Amino acid sequence: MFIQQLINGLILGSTYALIALGYTMVYGIIELINFAHGEIYMFGAFVGLILVTVFKVPFILAFLLAMAAGALLGITVEYLAYRPLRQSSRLAALISAIGASIFLSNLALLIMGAQPYTFPSPFDATVYRTSLFVISKVEIIVLASSILLMIALTLFVQRTKVGKAMRATAQDKDTASLMGININRIITITFAIGSALGAAAGVMVGVYFRTVTPTMGLMPGLKGFVAAVIGGIGNIPGAMFGGIALGIAEVMGAAYISSQYRDAVAFALLIIVLLLKPSGLLGRTAQEKV
Amino acid sequence: MLKVENVSAGYGGIKVLDRISFSVSEGKIVTLIGSNGVGKTTTLRTISGLLRPTEGRILFCNEDISKAAPHKIVEQGISHVPEGRNVFPRLTVKENLEMGAYIRKDAAGIRKDYQMVMETFPQLAQRQRQTAGTLSGGEQQMLAMGRALMSRPRLLLLDEPSMGLAPLVVLGIFEIIKEVNRQGTTILLVEQNAQVALRTAHRGYVMETGRIILEDSADALLQNDQVRKAYLGE
Ligand SMILES: Nc1ncnc2c1ncn2[C@@H]1O[C@H](COP(=O)(O)OP(=O)(O)O)[C@@H](O)[C@H]1O
Ligand SMILES: [Mg+2]
Numbered sequence: 168m169f170i171q172q173l174i175n176g177l178i179l180g181s182t183y184a185l186i187a188l189g190y191t192m193v194y195g196i197i198e199l200i201n202f203a204h205g206e207i208y209m210f211g212a213f214v215g216l217i218l219v220t221v222f223k224v225p226f227i228l229a230f231l232l233a234m235a236a237g238a239l240l241g242i243t244v245e246y247l248a249y250r251p252l253r254q255s256s257r258l259a260a261l262i263s264a265i266g267a268s269i270f271l272s273n274l275a276l277l278i279m280g281a282q283p284y285t286f287p288s289p290f291d292a293t294v295y296r297t298s299l300f301v302i303s304k305v306e307i308i309v310l311a312s313s314i315l316l317m318i319a320l321t322l323f324v325q326r327t328k329v330g331k332a333m334r335a336t337a338q339d340k341d342t343a344s345l346m347g348i349n350i351n352r353i354i355t356i357t358f359a360i361g362s363a364l365g366a367a368a369g370v371m372v373g374v375y376f377r378t379v380t381p382t383m384g385l386m387p388g389l390k391g392f393v394a395a396v397i398g399g400i401g402n403i404p405g406a407m408f409g410g411i412a413l414g415i416a417e418v419m420g421a422a423y424i425s426s427q428y429r430d431a432v433a434f435a436l437l438i439i440v441l442l443l444k445p446s447g448l449l450g451r452t453a454q455e456k457v
Numbered sequence: 458m459l460k461v462e463n464v465s466a467g468y469g470g471i472k473v474l475d476r477i478s479f480s481v482s483e484g485k486i487v488t489l490i491g492s493n494g495v496g497k498t499t500t501l502r503t504i505s506g507l508l509r510p511t512e513g514r515i516l517f518c519n520e521d522i523s524k525a526a527p528h529k530i531v532e533q534g535i536s537h538v539p540e541g542r543n544v545f546p547r548l549t550v551k552e553n554l555e556m557g558a559y560i561r562k563d564a565a566g567i568r569k570d571y572q573m574v575m576e577t578f579p580q581l582a583q584r585q586r587q588t589a590g591t592l593s594g595g596e597q598q599m600l601a602m603g604r605a606l607m608s609r610p611r612l613l614l615l616d617e618p619s620m621g622l623a624p625l626v627v628l629g630i631f632e633i634i635k636e637v638n639r640q641g642t643t644i645l646l647v648e649q650n651a652q653v654a655l656r657t658a659h660r661g662y663v664m665e666t667g668r669i670i671l672e673d674s675a676d677a678l679l680q681n682d683q684v685r686k687a688y689l690g691e
Binding site for chain 2 (some may be wrong): 331332334335338339341342343344345346347348349350448
């Protein structure tokens with residue numbers, strides 16, 4: 168029972184982690200909460216759904232194309248809603264972010280209608296049983312692809328030249344530009360990667376829960392943000408850790424306390440972490456930043 | 458090589474530089490001295506594109522760079538070691554140096570220059586995997602200079618390399634500045650420490666609140682009464 172809940176929490180948490188990465192990467196570079204991130208997740212789910220149902224695209228290809236479409240939408244939102252406000256106050260950018268979020272979810276409502284769509288499962292219903300837990304094929308695929316994406320991101324950020332430039336830019340923009348780094352290009356790449364991961368999470372949750380709706384980004388968007396803050400906003404391993412911790416806490420809370428308190432657990436965890444360590448579990452404290 | 462012509466610049470509406478002009482010829486070390494707050498850092502930030510001049514123009518190798526973005530100016534061959542060094546604290550020493558070579562694609566040349574930096578600054582060689590934030594002030598200055606050299610600049614801008622360092626460390630840093638110049642890099646050196654700057658440079662400019670008030674060969678400035686009184690404490 169406990170192991171089973173742990174696995175369930177891990178699966179849910181890995182999707183939170185993917186969403187949280189988008190928030191944290193963007194915050195790390197431009198210190199903005201990209202409130203439209205939940206809508207990019209929803210957009211990814213719809214692109215995947217439409218490609219699979221209308222265009223009969225094989226699932227893997229639809230998944231990759233949804234990520235690419237998410238990246239494109241992320242870049243567009245940055246370009247139209249945030250870049251013109253780069254020199255303005257933080258509040259102006261924040262309001263613009265909320266505006267972008269409301270605009271995108273209403274646009275989706277307008278185009279797709281309010282009804283839920285069923286995501287046809289691309290996988291057979293095989294279930295694997297061990298003495299400790301049961302796991303379905305789709306669960307294995309969700310978990311494996313999330314972990315794979317997180318490993319790929321870590322290698323990219325740690326090992327590649329552009330990844331290092333992203334970290335340099337997050338630490339000191341002016342000095343990074345003195346290295347010949349094109350800051351605008353790095354910001355675009357950051358939005359592209361973060362949004363692609365969000366869209367990937369959208370597709371995975373779509374096939375996992377089999378439903379896609381225009382408002383589906385709301386709660387997971389919020390949870391992803393909470394996960395990023397729990398892990399320490401701006402910190403990439405923190406977002407992964409925060410997402411998984413949140414998923415496990417939520418599933419455990421639902422199993423051992425009450426399933427009605429599922430969402431409350433997330434926010435309770437947030438409050439506890441912020442009380443104990445305001446900079447998040449893996450976040451740097453303000454003094455260390457110098 | 459570098460010509461600053463009647464340049465004004467500032468922050469927001471506040472004018473800091475008031476139509477300053479000076480030039481740096483190829484192969485030389487030129488120093489800009491002046492007390493705290495007169496606009497030396499602002500001058501360097503304007504040259505490297507972090508600030509836009511509000512009037513006047515900046516020519517580098519006869520090309521107008523006054524409207525270019527910082528990353529474009531690096532590509533032209535200007536490398537800027539900012540005041541307070543500004544290493545990337547959470548990148549390793551090695552990664553900081555790699556960022557210095559960001560604009561380059563010649564892997565073999567980069568490796569060679571990396572070795573050159575390791576030989577020039579042996580203290581860094583033992584700390585390649587350490588994050589830069591854990592280095593001492595002197596080591597951070599060396600790292601910032603090494604990082605700037607990794608782009609193979611034609612012109613190196615140095616902003617107060619002596620700041621906050623022990624006299625012995627300063628001496629070592631300035632020996633290296635001379636050596637880098639002997640190897641063919643032109644240097645524009647900003648300093649409050651007029652003594653050591655004028656002993657290192659070929660030419661000097663003296664700055665007072667946003668204006669250049671004196672220019673001469675470094676040796677002549679060392680003998681100049683006004684300079685001796687105001688900046689050499691005599
Ligand atoms: N970021 C900034 N915003 C507003 N004013 C600034 C800023 N940086 C410097 N100044 C002002 O510009 C003037 C020149 O500063 P600076 O160029 O740093 O002088 P220096 O390097 O010669 O000590 C000072 O009066 C300083 O207060
Ligand atoms: Mg200064």
